[in-house]
Each structure stands twice: as structure tokens, then as C-alpha cells.
Amino acid sequence: xxxxxxxxxxxxxxxxxxxxxWLAVIFAVLAxxxxxxxxxxxxxxxxxxxxxxxAFGLYIIFDLAVIALGAGAFxxxxxxYLIRVEGLKNIINLxxxxxxxxxxxxxxxxxLEVGQPLRAWFGFWHPNVxxxxxxxxxxxxxxxxxxxxxxxxxxxxxxxxxxxxxxHHMAHNFHVIMPLFAGVGAFLSxxxxxxxxxxxxxxxxxxxxxxxxxxxxxxxFFLFILSAVASGPGFTMLVATLMEKMxxxxxxxxxxxxxxxxISGTMLAIYLVFKYLDTWAWATGILPxxxxxxxxxxxxxxxxxxxxFSELIVCGLFPAILLLNAKTRNTPxxxxxxxxxxGIGVIINRYVQTAQTLAHPVxxxxxxxxxxxxxxxWAPSLAIIAYGALILSLAYRYLPVFPQERKLNxx
Amino acid sequence: xxxxxxxxxxxxxxxxxxxxxxxxxxxxxxxxxxxxxxxPVDASNKRYSLTWLLVYQLSNKQxxxxxxxxxxxxxxLQCGKxxxxxxxxxxxTDKNQEGGIVSQVNARCIGCRYCMAACPYHARYFNWHDPxxxxxxxxxxxxxxxxxxxxxxxxxxxxxxxxxxxxxxxRIEDRDPNALAEGDYIPACVxxxxxxxxxxxxxxxxxHKVHKLSKSPxxxxxxxxLNTKPQVYYYSKREWVRKQGDNYLEHETVGxx
Ligand code: SF4
Ligand code: SF4
Numbered sequence: 001x002x003x004x005x006x007x008x009x010x011x012x013x014x015x016x017x018x019x020x021x022w023l024a025v026i027f028a029v030l031a032x033x034x035x036x037x038x039x040x041x042x043x044x045x046x047x048x049x050x051x052x053x054x055a056f057g058l059y060i061i062f063d064l065a066v067i068a069l070g071a072g073a074f075x076x077x078x079x080x081y082l083i084r085v086e087g088l089k090n091i092i093n094l095x096x097x098x099x100x101x102x103x104x105x106x107x108x109x110x111x112l113e114v115g116q117p118l119r120a121w122f123g124f125w126h127p128n129v130x131x132x133x134x135x136x137x138x139x140x141x142x143x144x145x146x147x148x149x150x151x152x153x154x155x156x157x158x159x160x161x162x163x164x165x166x167x168h169h170m171a172h173n174f175h176v177i178m179p180l181f182a183g184v185g186a187f188l189s190x191x192x193x194x195x196x197x198x199x200x201x202x203x204x205x206x207x208x209x210x211x212x213x214x215x216x217x218x219x220x221f222f223l224f225i226l227s228a229v230a231s232g233p234g235f236t237m238l239v240a241t242l243m244e245k246m247x248x249x250x251x252x253x254x255x256x257x258x259x260x261x262x263i264s265g266t267m268l269a270i271y272l273v274f275k276y277l278d279t280w281a282w283a284t285g286i287l288p289x290x291x292x293x294x295x296x297x298x299x300x301x302x303x304x305x306x307x308x309f310s311e312l313i314v315c316g317l318f319p320a321i322l323l324l325n326a327k328t329r330n331t332p333x334x335x336x337x338x339x340x341x342x343g344i345g346v347i348i349n350r351y352v353q354t355a356q357t358l359a360h361p362v363x364x365x366x367x368x369x370x371x372x373x374x375x376x377x378w379a380p381s382l383a384i385i386a387y388g389a390l391i392l393s394l395a396y397r398y399l400p401v402f403p404q405e406r407k408l409n410x411x
Numbered sequence: 412x413x414x415x416x417x418x419x420x421x422x423x424x425x426x427x428x429x430x431x432x433x434x435x436x437x438x439x440x441x442x443x444x445x446x447x448x449x450x451p452v453d454a455s456n457k458r459y460s461l462t463w464l465l466v467y468q469l470s471n472k473q474x475x476x477x478x479x480x481x482x483x484x485x486x487x488l489q490c491g492k493x494x495x496x497x498x499x500x501x502x503x504t505d506k507n508q509e510g511g512i513v514s515q516v517n518a519r520c521i522g523c524r525y526c527m528a529a530c531p532y533h534a535r536y537f538n539w540h541d542p543x544x545x546x547x548x549x550x551x552x553x554x555x556x557x558x559x560x561x562x563x564x565x566x567x568x569x570x571x572x573x574x575x576x577x578x579x580x581x582r583i584e585d586r587d588p589n590a591l592a593e594g595d596y597i598p599a600c601v602x603x604x605x606x607x608x609x610x611x612x613x614x615x616x617x618x619h620k621v622h623k624l625s626k627s628p629x630x631x632x633x634x635x636x637l638n639t640k641p642q643v644y645y646y647s648k649r650e651w652v653r654k655q656g657d658n659y660l661e662h663e664t665v666g667x668x
């Protein structure tokens with residue numbers, strides 16, 4: 001038994017047996033996540049580590065992190081379709097698929113996060129135009145639709161499907177209008193990445209997160225956009241590399257990877273300039289005005305200064321230098337390590353913005369609490385990773401994701 | 412993002428005398444009973460409890476014999492510039508009615524908890540469980556207050572149903588419902604306070620006690636410098652108590668006296 005006719009033309013894939021065994025592993029993790037979802041829906045959020053102090057927890061941190069890492073989709077799309085950076089042609093399909101996974105995954109997690117999931121549509125029906133969250137709800141949903149539209153032509157290019165004339169034409173026509181969707185996607189992404197940052201920046205009574213405004217936006221709005229576009233392309237490249245390691249085949253040329261690294265490094269450098277300014281303005285302006293000192297907003301290991309140091313230096317300045325320098329960037333292991341650090345940096349940022357903001361006692365007689373996620377939060381998060389692995393595995397096996405694969409693997 | 416300060420002709424507010432409060436907790440009990448807050452399923456973790464009004468203990472942190480404590484009841488402070496209102500994506504909470512009470516519509520809240528993240532006073536509570544009353548206790552429920560299902564956020568509303576009742580009564584008696592006299596409308600906690608530490612009224616009305624008290628140099632509001640402009644004032648002649656009302660850096664002097 002083989003499914004060879006479904007593979008893209010001229011490529012090699014593992015045996016169907018091995019593939020099914022791999023899928024079984026994925027489904028096991030997925031099943032655990034689905035069970036956790038059932039427990040959360042039937043028992044309520046009491047099964048999570050959230051409480052009256054920690055209104056947001058791992059669900060939100062995970063969502064913010066995957067949405068930042070999924071930014072490779074919109075940013076690569078913007079660079080390829082609108083600015084015409086040709087090299088990205090060879091990785092754009094993967095970027096779109098990762099974006100699709102990250103956004104749909106985040107939306108799935110969000111259904112667990114809200115206390116009244118059946119009312120989630122109220123966000124569209126009774127929107128509060130002043131709320132950053134309203135902007136997030138609208139933009140993420142619409143962008144999810146755009147990503148789906150961008151994913152469809154890739155699916156239609158499956159060898160079997162593409163033989164059907166109608167689908168063939170449809171795929172072609174989708175391709176023609178893709179720059180339009182890339183533009184719409186970039187616009188939407190810009191706003192919701194920003195609004196996610198704005199969500200924290202407007203908390204004027206939480207000095208850890210509060211930032212001053214630039215027009216109607218707090219400047220965390222722009223910091224979130226910049227940090228997302230700095231980490232997204234690197235993450236896309238890392239996923240391609242991971243897939244290469246797992247399949248034992250070359251999928252994208254190293255020059256493309258280095259290009260992604262260069263994009264990440266450049267955006268990271270721009271981001272860091274603003275992030276350093278922001279940190280300085282926050283420490284010398286916002287904190288003392290709220291009656292707080294720099295040291296006071298850190299606590300223990302869970303909320304220690306080491307996080308800030310790691311975010312700004314180890315996962316910021318250090319990889320930025322490595323990625324901007326052509327010599328280090330063109331050394332594979334350094335490129336991969338640097339992009340991994342950038343990804344970790346953005347995750348730390350989303351963690352502190354969420355957990356530390358809420359943990360920090362604003363009232364002088366209040367105290368710090370440490371947030372610990374429970375299995376009911378880890379399981380759905382891992383399940384989303386498994387869900388991503390599932391989509392990527394199916395896409396890699398049956399869809400022409402990597403245009404260079406055939407050429408790169410010719411003996 | 413609009414961080415607005417809405418002004419109201421009537422501004423219901425409280426002045427709580429922290430030198431009188433003994434921390435007995437009668438206000439908390441009265442609040443729970445009046446507002447149909449179900450007994451906790453498991454009271455071992457206070458971070459899952461629903462206590463619209465919570466009494467905090469403040470300490471001057473001095474060793475004996477100079478040690479001193481104060482008790483600070485904290486309802487929702489009905490901020491003049493509430494951070495919880497502009498963040499709510501569905502307008503389930505709003506400050507739009509004469510009186511300046513920050514409303515909370517349970518039937519519209521989607522339970523995103525963004526308002527909890529925004530409130531620095533921990534005045535908002537999430538319903539972790541569906542409410543269950545021990546048999547017979549359901550007879551003690553207040554008919555004018557809706558019960559809340561699991562998954563929505565709730566908070567103190569200054570016993571808003573009592574405000575409505577007071578207005579209705581005034582209308583029936585042919586008085587102006589917008590000119591309630593002192594004592595026509597008071598929340599359950601204020602009514603129950605045995606030491607008279609809690610005073611309630613219209614902060615804008617010079618005939619109400621709270622108006623004068625709130626202007627006292629001994630009056631302060633919690634976290635004044637964050638500019639949330641609460642409608643709840645605290646009052647204490649003890650400097651260290653006033654000092655704990657906000658974060659003061661070492662070189663800073665306390666506002667007021
Ligand atoms: S105390 Fe908290 S819940 Fe009450 S109005 Fe102010 S911000 Fe909102
Ligand atoms: S929890 Fe309810 S009231 Fe609070 S912000 Fe969300 S929808 Fe609004």
C-alpha cells in the first residue's frame with residue numbers, strides 16, 4: 001500500500017507505515033489536549049492555575065508567543081509580494097502554513113480562555129471601540145480568513161487535485177490575486193500585533209505594563225509589532241531546518257535561510273533601539289511617577305531581573321550582532337542558535353508582560369504571588385504544537401511546499 | 412483609546428474612617444448576604460473567593476510597643492477614571508449613569524477578564540464556580556439582585572438595587588429622585604458597620620457628610636497618583652496609614668497633612 005500518487009512530483013517521502021506511526025504519536029498528544037479542553041469546559045477555569053490575581057495565564061502567554069512567531073507569514077508575504085524580495089519565493093508557502101497554524105491554534109486556545117465561550121461572538125455584536133481587545137478580536141479573525149485564503153491555493157496544488165481543471169484554474173486565479181491578500185494581511189497583522197501590545201500598554205494603573213502614548217497608541221503597540229517581525233522570519237526558517245533534520249532531505253537553500261536570518265537581525269536591531277529607549281523611559285519616568293523603584297518591580301526567580309537581562313542582552317543584542325554580521329550569519333549553527341535566541345526573547349517578553357504585570361503588587365500593602373500553570377493549561381498548548389506538526393506533516397507529504405526540494409536533492 | 416473622566420452631577424461615594432474600623436468584617440458579611448454571593452465551594456484558597464468588599468490589614472511594621480495596625484475595607488472604588496471600563500471589549504462594564512457607579516452587566520460579560528487585569532485594586536472577581544446555596548438558604552436571597560453564572564466577572568456596585576429602590580420610593584412620595592436626602596440610599600456594608608466607620612452619600616452635595624469629609628486634609632484615595640480618581644475616600648489621622656494609601660518613594664512627603 002502506498003500513497004505515492006499523492007506526493008508532489010519527483011520527491012521522496014517515508015513509507016506510509018512510518019508516516020502513520022508518526023501520526024499516531026501526534027494524535028496521542030492531541031487527544032490529551034482535547035481531554036483537557038473537555039475538562040476546562042465542563043469544570044470551568046478553576047482547573048487552571050489562574051485565579052483572582054492572575055486573570056491571564058499560560059493560554060494568553062502561549063497565544064501571544066505563537067502569534068508573534070507566526071508573524072513570518074505576514075512579514076514574508078509583505079516582503080515577497082509587495083516589496084518583491086525574490087529569494088523569499090522558496091519559503092513563502094511554509095511561512096503561510098506556519099501563520100495559518102499559529103493563528104488557528106491561538107483561536108482554538110482562546111475558546112478555552114474566555115469564561116463564557118458561547119458568548120464570544122458578543123465581541124462583534126457589542127464592540128467597544130475603545131478597547132484594544134476589540135481591535136484584536138476583529139483583526140485576528142479577519143486575518144485568519146486571509147491566511148485560509150492564502151493556504152487554499154497551496155492545497156489545490158496537490159498533484160491529484162490539480163488535475164481537476166476547475167481547481168487548477170482556481171489555484172491559478174488565487175495566485176494572481178495573492179499580492180492583494182498579502183497587502184490586506186500585512187495591514188491586519190500590523191494592527192492586531194500592535195493591539196496585543198496596546199492591550200498591556202493602556203493598563204494605566206499597572207505600572208509594570210503601562211506605557212505613554214504615541215497618538216492614540218501606547219508605544220507597546222509598536223514594540224509588539226517590531227518584536228514580532230524580528231522573531232517571525234527566524235522562526236519560519238527554524239521550522240524549515242527542523243523539517244530537514246527530521247526528513248533527512250534538503251528543503252530550502254541555505255542562502256534563503258541566511259536571508260531570513262538577515263531580515264530577523266535587521267528588524268531585531270531596529271526593535272532593540274526602541275526597546276532600550278522604552279526601558280529607560282519606563283525606569284526613569286513611569287516607575288518613579290508611580291512611586292516605584294526599578295528594583296521593586298522584580299521579585300524572586302519567577303519575576304527576577306534576569307528575565308529582563310536575558311530578553312535585552314542574551315536574546316536581544318547578542319543575536320542581533322550575530323545576525324547582522326555576514327560571517328556569523330552564514331555559519332549554519334550560529335544562524336540557527338541566534339534565531340532560537342530571538343524566539344526565546346520574544347517568549348520572555350510576552351511572559352513578563354502578562355504574568356509579571358499581574359503579579360506585581362500595585363497597592364503598597366499587597367504582596368507578590370507566583371503563577372504556576374497546571375496540566376490543564378500545558379496540555380492544550382502542547383496539543384496546539386501537535387496540531388501544527390500534523391498540518392505541517394500532511395502539507396509536506398502531499399503538497400508542493402518547497403519549490404527547491406527536487407533540485408536540492410538530485411544526486 | 413480614550414481615558415476619559417466623566418463628570419456627574421451626583422457622585423455617590425464613601426468616606427471610610429480607618430481610625431474607627433476595627434476590622435470586624437460585618438461589612439463583608441452584609442455584602443455577601445445582600446448581593447447573593449454564594450458560600451464558597453472550597454474556602455481553602457482565598458484567591459478563588461468572591462469578596463466584593465475585602466478588608467485588608469495594614470501594619471506600620473514597627474516592633475512592639477510601637478506596633479500599630481489599621482483595617483482597610485475595599486469595595487469597588489467606582490473610579491472616576493476607571494481602567495476597567497475602556498478595556499472591556501463588549502461594554503459589559505460602563506460608567507454612564509448619574510451617580511457615577513461603575514456598572515457590570517452579567518448577561519453580557521464574556522469572561523475575558525481583561526477588566527480584572529486592568530483594575531489595580533483587585534476589586535473584580537471571576538466566578539470560578541456556578542453558585543450553589545445550601546438547602547433552605549436560597550430563601551434568603553435578595554430578590555432584586557441577579558445571581559451570576561460561572562465564567563463571568565462581578566464586582567461591588569454600591570448595592571445599586573438599593574439606589575433604584577430609593578429613587579422609586581422618592582417618586583412615589585412625590586420627591587425628586589435626583590435629589591435624595593442623606594440616608595435615603597445607603598449600601599448594605601455602610602448600614603451594617605457597627606462603629607460608624609463608613610459614611611455614604613453624594614460627594615457633590617454639600618449637604619451630605621461625605622462631601623465635607625472627603626475634603627478633609629486627613630482624607631486620601633487609594634493610589635492617588637495613578638489618577639484613577641476613586642469615589643471612595645479613606646480617612647485617617649495617622650500619617651503612616653495615609654502613607655500606605657499610595658507608593659511613596661523615600662524622599663517624597665505624603666499628600667494632605
Ligand atoms: S476599583 Fe477597579 S473595578 Fe472598581 S471602578 Fe476602579 S478599576 Fe474598575
Ligand atoms: S471579563 Fe467581562 S466585564 Fe471584564 S472585560 Fe471581559 S467582558 Fe468585560
